[in-house]
Amino acid sequence: MLQKITVIGAGNVGATCAQRAAEKELADVVLVDVVEGMPQGKGLDLCEASPVEKHDALITGTNDYDATADSDIIIVTAGIARKPGMSRDDLIKTNAGIVNTVCKEAAKRSPKAVMIIVSNPLDAMCHVALKASGFPSERVIGMAGVLDSARFRFFIAEALNVSVENTHAFVLGGHGDTMVPLPRFSTVSGIPITELLPADKIAAMCQRTAQGGAEIVSLLKTGSAYYAPASSAVEMAEAILKDKKKILPCAVYLNGQYGYNDLYIGVPVKLGVGGAEQVIEIKLTADEKAALDKSADAVRGLVKLLGELGY
Template structure:
């Protein structure tokens, strides 16, 4: 990619800029934020690590949304973060106005870009961005499942002691308490996790995965997670920038897959240079489908508030 713009120079945006620059996934990273001088300061700080990490990526900051002009991809991390005791849906009203403004700016300054939504509630805001932009569904998608799957993988690694490199997991549904981890598709070097972990412990891992973000928020107290989210964003961008055609859980607009329409949900997708190239429609069991539909109902309840 030539240029990636990150809208929101908070902790997730800053860490993402650092990781993108180090990986040299684009020639230029632009940070845009409404806070005066904040994105410029973040950009300068990241840029001054270039001699240590040996990258040539240009990193800049601006308070002017016109700075996103020429972007191949716009990453949305701006918005009000949730606080301890809050759900992701609790920040919908404020962040709805944020996403609307960003989409309007994208239509004006970067009409050919793709958009990766990270701000919460990510499923609803991804749907809103797609709806407001009028872009093809492959160009507007959200980050959640990659993060949730990585959290589940880490809990499996902690339980078994095996290398995290060998752990493969998949999580579907909305990015919240109703998310749907699928242990049937989780393996350790191709071997189902049931071979190594009891059903009782798997259930505990599923529960901890669903509360993974809240657990970090309660421990940090003054900040939600930002390292793992930034790594998840970077892994998705790597798949797109390098046209890897990786299958990754992604918040995508559904058009009949899983029996759902007019909704954005976390599902396996093929990520390539066009964004979401394909939604992978898994054959779910009746139990798994019931959980997926319950998660969809929670997302639809928030979409109804738009």
């Protein structure tokens, strides 16, 4: 194939990203991990499924970065996953070091790539990746809002017994407990859910969305979500590779938009071949802006901690 996606981290999220990308025939995939044999084994397994799944994408597993050269997209999933009782913020010390290292290695070999960050705590890891890669900010984007909005969309479809294809939702802010679902911008075939569901039901769905990752962690007990995060990252990759100009909620570096500066936070973004090509600013109510300010403050706290750790 003419295009290449590198996926760093061959755990559940990374391997599923490779699977989703290959089965969509978006590009050939290079799967990187430090564990000897694991990316090679998973890559071979996925290749052996290709005759059944009817795609010709090649998935190559490796323990070094030379095979990643000239990638169009770099998806970073490396890092430890959450365990029950652990917040995304608890991961920061370990994952900052991992993300710093892998982004430097990948960026050296693919200087024109767009990076999609999946590692948690997401917004903070975007700051680490931006500094480590040396890329312009529009080419370092965080996968958060697509996942959070997908969860919200499923809950809406479930509550109304309608197709998920009819639902649209927006979730802004940091990828954590302070995220900001926006019910008045969330619709079913164009109809705001505020016209279809009682306020208490909507509030409960918003809360469940914010706790979506923790709910899955508590059920799995030994890991965290990976199917939906992988699908969300690959949707972003597809929009970029195909220059679709698709508007998706993503964590991007803001310079004045929404009143924030030098901060990664989730907002609606137009994705194309250049990465985050435009931030879409929507008018927020006073309550929505206050909630977004609270979320931004939480991200700032993590960025401050990164500074104290030397990142």
